[in-house]
Amino acid sequence: MEVKERVQKLRGLMKENKVEAYIIPSTDPHHSEYLPECWKRRQFISGFTGSAGDVVITSEKGGLWTDARYFLQAGDQLEGSGIELFKMGMPEVPKLVDWIKNELSEGQAVGVDPRVLSIELANSYKKVLSEKDIKIKFIEINLVDEIWKDRPSPSDSHVRVHPSDVSGEKVEDKLRRIREKMEAKDCSAHVLCALDTIAWTFDLRGDDIDFNPIFISYAVITEDEAHLFIDEVKITEEVRAHLEGLVKFHPYDAISSFLGTIAEKGERVWIDPKTTNKWMMLPLEKKVKTHMERSPITDIKSVKNEIELEGFRNCHIKDGAAMVKFLKWLEENVPEGGVTEISASDRLGSYRKESEDLVGLSFTTISGYADHGAIIHYDPTPETDVELRTEGIYLVDSGGQYINGTTDITRTIALGEPTDEQKEMYTRVLKGHIGLSMLKFPRGFSGRQIELPARKALWDVGKNYGHGTGHGVGHHLNVHEGPMGITPRDIGVPLLPGNVLSNEPGYYKAGEYGIRIENLIVVHRDEELSSEDMEFLCFENITFCPMDLKLIKKDIMTEDEIEWLNDYHEEVRTKLSPLLDDDLKRWLMEHTKAI
Numbered sequence: 330m331e332v333k334e335r336v337q338k339l340r341g342l343m344k345e346n347k348v349e350a351y352i353i354p355s356t357d358p359h360h361s362e363y364l365p366e367c368w369k370r371r372q373f374i375s376g377f378t379g380s381a382g383d384v385v386i387t388s389e390k391g392g393l394w395t396d397a398r399y400f401l402q403a404g405d406q407l408e409g410s411g412i413e414l415f416k417m418g419m420p421e422v423p424k425l426v427d428w429i430k431n432e433l434s435e436g437q438a439v440g441v442d443p444r445v446l447s448i449e450l451a452n453s454y455k456k457v458l459s460e461k462d463i464k465i466k467f468i469e470i471n472l473v474d475e476i477w478k479d480r481p482s483p484s485d486s487h488v489r490v491h492p493s494d495v496s497g498e499k500v501e502d503k504l505r506r507i508r509e510k511m512e513a514k515d516c517s518a519h520v521l522c523a524l525d526t527i528a529w530t531f532d533l534r535g536d537d538i539d540f541n542p543i544f545i546s547y548a549v550i551t552e553d554e555a556h557l558f559i560d561e562v563k564i565t566e567e568v569r570a571h572l573e574g575l576v577k578f579h580p581y582d583a584i585s586s587f588l589g590t591i592a593e594k595g596e597r598v599w600i601d602p603k604t605t606n607k608w609m610m611l612p613l614e615k616k617v618k619t620h621m622e623r624s625p626i627t628d629i630k631s632v633k634n635e636i637e638l639e640g641f642r643n644c645h646i647k648d649g650a651a652m653v654k655f656l657k658w659l660e661e662n663v664p665e666g667g668v669t670e671i672s673a674s675d676r677l678g679s680y681r682k683e684s685e686d687l688v689g690l691s692f693t694t695i696s697g698y699a700d701h702g703a704i705i706h707y708d709p710t711p712e713t714d715v716e717l718r719t720e721g722i723y724l725v726d727s728g729g730q731y732i733n734g735t736t737d738i739t740r741t742i743a744l745g746e747p748t749d750e751q752k753e754m755y756t757r758v759l760k761g762h763i764g765l766s767m768l769k770f771p772r773g774f775s776g777r778q779i780e781l782p783a784r785k786a787l788w789d790v791g792k793n794y795g796h797g798t799g800h801g802v803g804h805h806l807n808v809h810e811g812p813m814g815i816t817p818r819d820i821g822v823p824l825l826p827g828n829v830l831s832n833e834p835g836y837y838k839a840g841e842y843g844i845r846i847e848n849l850i851v852v853h854r855d856e857e858l859s860s861e862d863m864e865f866l867c868f869e870n871i872t873f874c875p876m877d878l879k880l881i882k883k884d885i886m887t888e889d890e891i892e893w894l895n896d897y898h899e900e901v902r903t904k905l906s907p908l909l910d911d912d913l914k915r916w917l918m919e920h921t922k923a924i
Contacts, residue, residue, distance in 0.1 A: 332376045332410040338476040339374065339386055348440035348466050349433050352425075353384040353473055358444040359524045359545070360604045362809055363692070365538050366481040370445075370473040373480075377406045379706060383425055384412065387432050394425045397795025398705040401839065418795075426457045435462045443467040443608035448600065448621070451607040467607065484537040488544050488563045490571045491532045491805065495733050497636030500532050500575055503629075507550055510625035516599040518591055519624070521548040523604035525807045526626040531557065531572060534805065540692045541807050542730055547584040547609075549591070558584045585612055592616035601627070627812050630803070632827035637804045638851060640733030641829060642871050644686060645849065648729055648736040649873035649901065650908040651680035656742065656875065657916045659723075663744055668717045670696040670709040673725070681729045691728035691735050691808040698723045702741070702843030705796055705835070720745035722842040722880075728808055737808050737831055738872050739847035743879045754836045755844050755880035760786035761834035762846045763890045765798065765815070765868070769855050772864040773823050776815035776830070783815070783834040792836055799830040802849055824866060828852040832868070848872035873901045875920045883924055895923040
């Protein structure tokens with residue numbers, strides 16, 4: 330069934346349900362970034378495969394809203410679908426809800442599955458649409474599911490225990506800290522919908538969603554009990570023993586009736602409006618007092634303890650060794666011919682799998698050659714796969730889920746002799762990467778307040794990039810984690826010692842090439858600058874892999890930047906050499922020599 334036919338069937342169901350528009354977000358009931366196959370409804374209805382983007386279908390029109398990472402990809406995939414691309418953040422591009430408001434008439438209705446709309450977004454939409462007397466109709470049967478006849482079934486894979494000697498904290502201690510936060514807000518219950526908060530709290534991991542070691546569930550924490558709502562087939566005896574005396578298990582679908590019970594008691598409930606779906610709020614509305622605030626777990630788990638940080642450091646060394654093997658293989662095999670974007674990605678994956686601590690990849694490898702590198706989140710397919718040649722630039726953004734941490738690294742490699750322009754733009758991206766790495770700043774500053782050093786070298790020549798400079802990273806959890814970030818879209822959350830983030834400035838020339846350099850960094854107290862009056866913070870690099878020396882234009886670098894790069898490459902050699910054979914050590918020595 331083609332996209333146009335799917336949309337027409339959806340319009341028929343919209344008419345039956347008396348709605349003139351229908352919203353299909355990229356989210357699932359838990360507002361996950363990456364979705365299990367059974368919940369990729371927006372992809373099914375539109376054909377667009379990116380991780381971010383929301384679709385609206387009306388009786389005559391269709392639109393998809395996505396961000397700058399996916400402008401090129403979405404443009405290609407939506408061609409001929411009848412669904413228009415709306416480039417979020419661009420001048421004169423309407424917001425999704427404003428477009429609906431303009432398209433519908435007074436008294437008409439827009440439909441949506443309340444499970445895939447957060448409380449915050451539902452309230453925001455309602456406020457805007459009510460200005461024109463347009464109603465939101467919550468339809469509990471998802472209309473896309475009604476036409477998706479071969480929709481995959483949810484995973485039934487077992488949940489596994491994440492040992493406390495890896496997590497650094499026992500479940501009972503985590504629950505105690507959460508309850509202390511609840512007590513401070515006079516809350517007797519806290520409802521958990523976001524899957525990474527549930528996995529972290531109970532020291533469990535799963536395989537329900539590709540790349541993210543989490544599992545489909547809900548949870549409720551009260552003053553003296555914890556309740557986990559999950560399909561019982563997933564629970565092993567080891568998991569039961571792990572949580573004995575701490576957690577009561579319930580079927581996944583029992584969450585609604587359980588919330589109804591809480592409503593009858595009239596308890597004050599902590600709800601995270603960004604991550605809790607509107608459907609979960611329906612049994613509670615007008616029956617309980619709610620405290621609407623970001624879950625305390627989001628902030629607690631973002632500050633890694635020393636055991637978690639040591640795990641991060643150790644897995645990055647193994648990951649760096651895999652990257653060195655891959656880069657040497659790439660250099661030797663591209664000239665022989667036959668290496669493609671997909672085969673290169675597969676080869677990198679095979680090197681990572683040599684580590685016994687690897688659980689899987691942390692996201693789909695972005696393996697983009699030449700013009701594909703300019704597609705920020707390019708995902709090669711058999712239809713788009715191209716051969717790598719001894720010319721142009723290759724960008725590879727990849728990562729692994731290790732039992733003791735999560736990695737995310739991007740390197741840009743010249744496969745032939747780079748042009749002067751490519752060298753300059755790479756070096757300007759590198760200058761931005763180094764500038765952020767070297768930054769020291771007062772405690773209390775948020776990511777958006779410190780982003781300038783990453784962009785300045787590009788701004789100096791009238792260039793920029795359309796994505797954030799850094800995102801938080803989970804500990805053997807989601808590769809993208811809040812609440813902090815280094816981005817203009819950051820909500821102002823101060824960076825704290827123990828936060829792990831990415832540092833990834835880039836430059837993309839549409840139709841030609843893409844450049845991005847990414848390491849993970851840890852926030853620390855800067856002992857040299859800190860005083861009784863003011864605490865300063867700094868960054869520690871934990872990613873170790875060579876930067877491409879062929880792409881560096883030394884004459885536009887400062888002495889401090891050159892010193893930083895040489896010191897970094899010396900540390901790369903020191904940390905990775907013990908894991909490499911003599912041949913690989915010689916290759917690494919040559920590719921990390923001082924400039």
